Structure formats: C-alpha cells, structure tokens
Amino acid sequence: MDFATSAFSFLYQFGDAFAFLVIASAGLAVIFGMMGVINLAHGEFIMCGAYVTVWAARAGAPLPLAIFVGALVAGAVGMLLERVVIRRLYHRPLDSIVATWGVSLIATQGVLILLGSTMQGVGTPLGSVAIGAFSYSVYRLVLMAAAIGLLLALYLLFYRTRYGVIARATIEAPGTARALGVDTARVYSLTFGLGAFLAGLCGGLYAPTMTMVPTMGATFIVESFVTVVVGGADIFLGAAPAAAILAAIRASLTAWQGQLFGQIGLLVAVIVVIRVLPGGLSGVLRRVRR
Amino acid sequence: MTVFDKPTLAEAAPVARRSRTAIWLARLEGPQTMGRGPRFWAAVAVAVVTAAAYPLFVDGWTVGNAAYFLVWTFMAMGLGVVWGYGGALSFGQTAFFGVAGYAYGVLTINFGAAYGFTLFAAVLSVAIGALLAAVIGYFMFYGRIQGVFVGIVTLSVTLVLSTFMAQTAGPEWAIGAARLNGFNGMSGMPPLTIPWLGGDIALFADRPLYYLLLALVVLTYLGLRMLLNAPFGNVLVAIRENPQRAEMLGYDVRLYQVLAFTLGGGLAGLSGVLYTAWGQYITPSSMGLTAAALPIVWVAVGGRMDITATLLGTLLVLSVFQALTIYGSQYALVAMGALLLLTVLLTPDGVVAAAMRRVGRAFAGRRRR
Numbered sequence: 262m263d264f265a266t267s268a269f270s271f272l273y274q275f276g277d278a279f280a281f282l283v284i285a286s287a288g289l290a291v292i293f294g295m296m297g298v299i300n301l302a303h304g305e306f307i308m309c310g311a312y313v314t315v316w317a318a319r320a321g322a323p324l325p326l327a328i329f330v331g332a333l334v335a336g337a338v339g340m341l342l343e344r345v346v347i348r349r350l351y352h353r354p355l356d357s358i359v360a361t362w363g364v365s366l367i368a369t370q371g372v373l374i375l376l377g378s379t380m381q382g383v384g385t386p387l388g389s390v391a392i393g394a395f396s397y398s399v400y401r402l403v404l405m406a407a408a409i410g411l412l413l414a415l416y417l418l419f420y421r422t423r424y425g426v427i428a429r430a431t432i433e434a435p436g437t438a439r440a441l442g443v444d445t446a447r448v449y450s451l452t453f454g455l456g457a458f459l460a461g462l463c464g465g466l467y468a469p470t471m472t473m474v475p476t477m478g479a480t481f482i483v484e485s486f487v488t489v490v491v492g493g494a495d496i497f498l499g500a501a502p503a504a505a506i507l508a509a510i511r512a513s514l515t516a517w518q519g520q521l522f523g524q525i526g527l528l529v530a531v532i533v534v535i536r537v538l539p540g541g542l543s544g545v546l547r548r549v550r551r
Numbered sequence: 552m553t554v555f556d557k558p559t560l561a562e563a564a565p566v567a568r569r570s571r572t573a574i575w576l577a578r579l580e581g582p583q584t585m586g587r588g589p590r591f592w593a594a595v596a597v598a599v600v601t602a603a604a605y606p607l608f609v610d611g612w613t614v615g616n617a618a619y620f621l622v623w624t625f626m627a628m629g630l631g632v633v634w635g636y637g638g639a640l641s642f643g644q645t646a647f648f649g650v651a652g653y654a655y656g657v658l659t660i661n662f663g664a665a666y667g668f669t670l671f672a673a674v675l676s677v678a679i680g681a682l683l684a685a686v687i688g689y690f691m692f693y694g695r696i697q698g699v700f701v702g703i704v705t706l707s708v709t710l711v712l713s714t715f716m717a718q719t720a721g722p723e724w725a726i727g728a729a730r731l732n733g734f735n736g737m738s739g740m741p742p743l744t745i746p747w748l749g750g751d752i753a754l755f756a757d758r759p760l761y762y763l764l765l766a767l768v769v770l771t772y773l774g775l776r777m778l779l780n781a782p783f784g785n786v787l788v789a790i791r792e793n794p795q796r797a798e799m800l801g802y803d804v805r806l807y808q809v810l811a812f813t814l815g816g817g818l819a820g821l822s823g824v825l826y827t828a829w830g831q832y833i834t835p836s837s838m839g840l841t842a843a844a845l846p847i848v849w850v851a852v853g854g855r856m857d858i859t860a861t862l863l864g865t866l867l868v869l870s871v872f873q874a875l876t877i878y879g880s881q882y883a884l885v886a887m888g889a890l891l892l893l894t895v896l897l898t899p900d901g902v903v904a905a906a907m908r909r910v911g912r913a914f915a916g917r918r919r920r
Contacts, residue, residue: 299699349896354699355640359851360895362844366888374881479840483710490703521718528707528714535704536694 271512277401278508278515280408283501284467285481286488287411288460290500294489295432296452297354298347301361303460303485304478305368310335310461311468311477312372318383318468328465332458339457343450351449365478372475380473400469407466411459412501428452483524487531493538506530579773581780583636583788585857585907590914602765611757615829618757620869621764622825627849627865628775628858629818634847635855636779637811638791639697643705644819644846646687646712649838651680651820652827653716653731656740660729664741664751673743673828677820684816688809695805697794709838716835736834743828754828764825768862771818775858778814787811819846848887852894854901864903 285307292300314331318324342364350357387399419425431438431448439445463481471477488507492499507527515523569577580587586595606614626644634640658672691704720733731737743754743763754760778784789797790804798804827833836842853864868890875883898905 297699299702346892346896353899355634355702356851356895356899358640358642358699358702359847360892362847363888363891363895366884366891368888370881370884370888374885483840486703487707490700521714525711525714528711532704532707532711535696535700536690 271516273397273401274512274516275508276405278511279504280401280405281467282484282488282504282507283408284404284411284463286485286492286500286504287415288456288458288463289485289489290456290492291459292453292456293486294492294499295428296449296456298351298453299354299358299361300347300456301358301482302342302365302368304480304482305365306335306339306457306460306478307464307467307481308368308372308475308478309338310464311471311473312376312380312464313461314465314468315380315383315473319381324383324386324469328462328468331465331468332462335461335464336454336458339460340450340454342457343453347453348446348449369475369478376475378474382471382473383469385469398470404466411462424451484527487527490531491534575777575781578777578780580776581784583779583784584776585859585904585911599765599769603762606758606761614758614761615755616873618761618764619829620866621761621768622822622829623846623849623869624768624822624862624865625771625825626819626822626846627853627861628771629815629822630846630850631855631858631861632775632779632787632818633811633815634850635857635861636784636787636791637808638794639692639808639812640699640702640847641705641812641815642702642843642847643687643707643709644815645838645843646705646709647680647684647816647819648823648826648842649709649712649716649833649835650683650823651676652823652833652837653737654679655824655827656737656833657726657729659740660737661727664744664753665746667744667746667751669741669744669828673824676824677817680820680823681813681817684819685809685813688812688816692805692808692812706840706843709843710840713835713838716838734835736832736836738832740827740831742831743825760829767821767825771821772858772862779858783807783810848891850901852890852902854904854907856900857904857907860901860904860907863907864901867903 288306289300289303292298292303310328310331312331313334314324314327317327317330322330346360346364347357350360385398385400387403389396389398390402419429427438427443428448428451430441431443431445432452435445438448464478467481471480488500488503491507492501492503507530510526510530511523514526605617626648630641630644633644654676655672658675659669662668662672687705687708691701696704716731717734719731720735722730724731724733729737729740741753743760745752745754752759754763779787786797786802786807789800789802790807794804823833823837826837849865849868850861852868853862854860871890872883872887875886894902
C-alpha cells in the first residue's frame with residue numbers, strides 16, 4: 262500500500278467523521294447553541310426524519326424528495342413541541358432537560374410499540390468506487406458534500422435573509438427586538454422548528470446507511486452535544502471548526518485503538534474544552550477577531 | 552433526649568448555652584426542610600415502624616425487592632443535595648455509583664469476605680466514589696463551570712466510564728483475581744457479611760439486608776436534615792438562589808459546591824456499593840445514558856428542593872415504574888416519559904413536594920381555627 266492510498270484512506274475517514282458531526286449537530290447547534298435549550302429529544306427528531314424518509318422512499322418517492330419530506334415532518338413536529346412544551350420552559354433551562362428527556366422516552370418507546378423493533382430500510386444507493394486497495398462508498402462522499410452544502414446554506418440563511426437578521430437579533434437581545442416590533446415568540450418557534458428540520462434532515466441523509474430501530478437517535482446525540490459544546494454558541498465559527506478538530510481526533514483514535522476509544526476521545530475532549538475554553542471555540546475565535 | 556420530644560427551634564432559642572448535641576438535634580427542623588412539630592414526627596415514626604414491620608407480612612422475595620428500592624434512595628438524596636439545594640444539575644451521579652460498585656467488587660473478589668472485610672471494602676469504596684466526586688467537583692467548580700455545562704461535563708464523565716468498562720471484555724482486563732468482563736459486567740462478589748460469634752452472617756437480598764438498609768436510610772435522612780438546616784445548608788441554598796450575592800457576603804461559593812458535590816458523590820457511591828452487594832453484580836450499563844437519567848427523574852418527580860420529598864418521590868417512582876413494568880411492560884417507558892413531562896409542566900417543584908405542602912396547609916388551617 263503506497264502513501265497516496267493510505268493518505269486518501271485517512272482523509273476519507275476524516276471526511277466521514279466530519280460530515281457526520283456537522284450534519285448531526287447542525288440542528289442542535291441552532292436549538293442549544295443559539296436558543297440555549299438543551300434538547301435531549303434531538304435524537305428522536307433525527308429518528309423521526311429517518312423513519313419518514315424511509316417510508317416515503319418505499320412509497321415510491323425519489324430519495325432526495327423523501328429526505329426533504331422527512332426533514333419537513335420533523336420540523337413540523339418540532340414546532341408543535343415548541344408550542345406545547347418548550348415555550349413554557351425558556352426561563353427554566355434545567356427543567357427543559359427533564360421535559361425533553363421525557364419526550365424522548367415517549368417517542369422512542371411509542372415508535373417501538375407502533376412500528377415494531379425494526380423496520381426494513383432502504384439500501385445505500387450509488388454503490389462504491391475502488392481507489393487503490395480499498396473501495397469507498399460513493400454515498401458517503403455525497404454526505405461529505407452535503408455537510409459542506411449545509412454549512413453554506415445555513416450561512417446564507419442567517420446572514421443574508423431577513424429571517425436571519427431577525428433571528429440573530431432575537432437571540433442576542435430579545436427585549437430590544439420585541440421593542441422594535443419583532444414577534445419574538447414566533448421567531449423562537451420558527452428557530453426551534455428549523456433546528457428540528459435540520460435534525461430530520463440528518464436522519465434522512467443517514468437513513469440509507471443505518472439500521473432502522475427506534476433507538477437510532479441515541480447514536481447521534483452524544484456526538485452532536487460534544488460538537489456543539491466544543492464549538493460554542495456560533496454555528497460557523499464554532500460547530501464547523503469543532504467538527505473538523507473532533508473528526509481528526511476521532512479518526513486517528515479510531516484508526517489507532519478502535520471505535521470505543523474514538524468515542525472516549527471525543528468525551529474527554531469535551532470535558533477539557535469546557536474547563537479550558539468555557540465559551541467554546543467560537544468564544545476564542547471571536548476574541549481573536551476583535 | 553430523643554428526636555420526638557426535643558424543643559422546636561423557637562422554644563430552644565432563649566437558652567443561651569446549649570450542648571453541641573442539642574444544637575444539632577434542633578437542626579432536624581428548620582427553614583430548609585419541610586415538616587415540623589409533633590404531628591410530623593409522629594408521621595415519621597409511623598412510617599418507620601410500618602417499614603420495620605413490613606417484612607413480617609410478606610415473603611422473602613418481596614422483602615428483597617423492597618430492599619432494592621431502598622438501595623437507590625441514597626443516590627437520589629445525594630442528587631437532591633447537589634441539584635435541589637445546591638443548584639448544580641449533575642447528570643453523572645451514576646459515575647460515582649459505578650466506580651464505587653466496581654471498587655467493592657474488585658476489593659471483595661480479591662480479598663474475600665472473612666473477618667468483616669466486606670464492610671471495610673464498602674466503606675473504602677464509598678470513599679473512592681466520594682474522592683472521584685471531589686476531584687471532578689474541584690475541576691468543575693474551581694474552573695467556574697456553571698449551569699447546564701455542569702450537566703454536560705458530568706454526563707461525559709459517566710459516559711466515558713461506561714464506554715471504557717464496556718470494552719474490558721478480554722482476559723487482560725483484570726485487577727488481581729477480578730475480571731472486569733466488559734459489557735457483561737462483573738459478578739460473583741460476596742454480599743455484605745457481618746462477622747459474628749458462631750459464624751458470619753451474609754446479608755443476601757432478604758430480611759437482614761432490608762433492616763440494614765432501612766437503618767441506613769433513616770440515619771442518612773436524619774443526618775441530611777441536620778446538615779441542610781445547619782449553616783452549610785443555608786449557604787448552599789443561598790448559592791442556588793444567587794451565587795453572586797453569596798460570594799459578595801464572603802462565602803467561597805466554589806468550596807461549598809465542591810463539598811456538596813463530594814457528599815452527593817459519596818451517597819451515590821453508597822448506592823453503588825449496596826447495589827453491587829445486593830445483586831452481586833454490576834455492569835457498565837449502570838453508568839450509561841439511561842441509568843444516568845433515572846436519578847434525575849426520581850428527584851424531579853418527587854421534588855428536588857426538599858429532602859423528604861426526594862426520598863418519598865424516589866420510592867414512589869420506583870414502585871410505580873415496577874408496577875407498570877409488570878402489568879404492561881412496553882407502556883412503562885411511555886408512562887414514565889409522560890409522568891416526567893406532566894410533572895415539569897404542572898408541578899415544577901415536584902409531585903410529592905406539592906402534595907406535602909397541601910397536607911401541611913390543611914393541618915395549619917385546622918390549628919388556626
């Protein structure tokens with residue numbers, strides 16, 4: 262095996278981990294990073310998106326459309342949840358942990374009762390490509406592109422649209438925004454819905470690569486929290502570089518010691534980052550930029 | 552003087568010099584705990600006598616099951632102190648639970664149960680749990696980590712431990728004679744054994760263990776009541792209400808938080824040791840995500856800002872949950888989630904705490920008339 266193929270193999274591992282962290286944490290970065298709500302039901306929004314995607318795909322919809330439908334349904338569920346539960350808990354962040362964990366229990370077990378312990382998935386599309394001694398799944402390369410595209414789209418949404426300006430203003434100074442005539446309750450509701458939509462998108466994108474079980478959300482939740490906490494409040498200055506750093510840590514630890522150590526490395530990283538950089542990476546980057 | 556006929560705070564106040572014991576006993580009642588006066592203590596006495604008489608009417612298996620409920624109350628009361636009184640939501644009490652449980656297993660498997668060693672191992676394991684909590688607490692609170700980030704750090708710690716223990720399946724992972732056994736967990740450690748003339752008494756999950764646990768629960772409960780009404784508890788509540796103000800008044804907020812966290816870790820460790828001794832096994836999943844969330848459920852549903860509510864709520868939730876599991880296992884978790892959600896939305900202070908307040912008000916109203 263020559264140097265180029267092993268370098269590409271590592272790059273692929275890194276890109277795969279990076280895409281996973283970015284896509285899994287985007288929704289949480291909006292809900293936790295921006296709104297400050299700890300949403301333990303994040304994994305269940307992902308599960309919701311994945312299930313709807315598979316259902317739509319098996320009903321005959323082309324996969325991209327199915328993924329979009331999955332994300333939309335998750336977003337709608339998110340807005341409903343915000344209206345019924347989360348809205349009452351904005352000033353009680355610790356209680357929102359308990360409440361969203363309750364929601365997550367109901368969702369996981371409810372899906373288990375209604376749809377059974379497993380559901381037939383859709384196969385991973387697009388086949389694979391051989392480079393050197395190994396073959397790589399093309400769909401995973403698509404996911405890497407999707408992660409970059411997602412970051413770009415979010416940037417445009419938050420910095421180039423009217424909603425983006427209003428949302429950032431509401432998060433930054435709710436009182437002032439309200440005084441200027443912004444319907445902040447609606448902005449919170451939309452932003453929570455956006456976070457749920459992104460979680461559903463994650464579920465849809467990863468649905469073809471995973472086994473469809475009601476507890477599949479748990480696969481994502483630890484990684485997404487780690488990314489958001491390491492990143493800090495800002496998605497672009499925080500979550501994206503955090504995902505890159507964590508992906509490097511994870512890819513190298515996994516290659517060296519196996520998957521469990523990759524996960525342990527991530528968790529240790531988050532503990533150290535909270536202690537050393539309480540504002541996350543985005544706090545540091547912002548200070549440097551100033 | 553017993554706890555039943557001691558003077559209330561108001562009655563005792565004019566006496567200029569009181570013995571240290573009298574001061575601590577007076578702290579059984581106070582501003583930080585609900586329940587005062589002869590009626591309350593009569594209710595406590597009735598509850599303890601009922602609990603003590605309970606094994607006379609049921610079979611050994613049921614008693615062992617009741618002992619299982621009691622095992623968890625220590626971790627819950629510890630979380631009540633850290634979260635309810637101190638205001639720091641720890642999501643990782645199970646880390647100390649697991650570490651102490653594993654420590655008990657490693658110690659007793661290696662050194663056996665003779666000469667009362669299991670009791671020494673239990674104390675040592677609880678100390679190890681408390682020490683780990685002190686280290687993590689120092690790391691967090693002296694680093695000024697606050698709010699939800701305490702939850703995330705503690706959750707990360709317990710998940711690291713659980714993930715690490717899950718991969719210790721191979722024979723190279725052993726401490727002395729004790730194999731860690733990866734995901735399947737460690738088993739085969741002796742139960743708590745009391746050395747006695749004419750043969751040791753091994754406390755299997757039956758009546759003797761139940762009485763030991765009941766005694767420990769009562770002692771811990773009364774001890775915590777005294778501690779929480781002592782200056783320590785008052786400062787802790789002041790920190791919960793307003794850390795800046797507490798600091799301006801000259802209290803080292805960090806020190807008090809670390810002390811409370813260590814106490815909570817020690818109590819979680821006590822639960823871990825007793826759990827391991829009760830069932831003679833411990834697995835990594837006892838430190839996993841689901842296990843880590845359970846103490847929060849008990850404490851939140853019962854009422855986190857009062858130690859009595861925490862204790863009763865834990866026992867209530869555990870028995871309701873078990874009943875649900877027996878009668879409709881797959882709906883148990885849905886009901887659990889709904890219970891949590893409704894508690895947070897309707898009675899944010901906890902179901903048991905709200906009920907106790909209502910009962911207290913009814914009694915107070917009658918007295919006034």
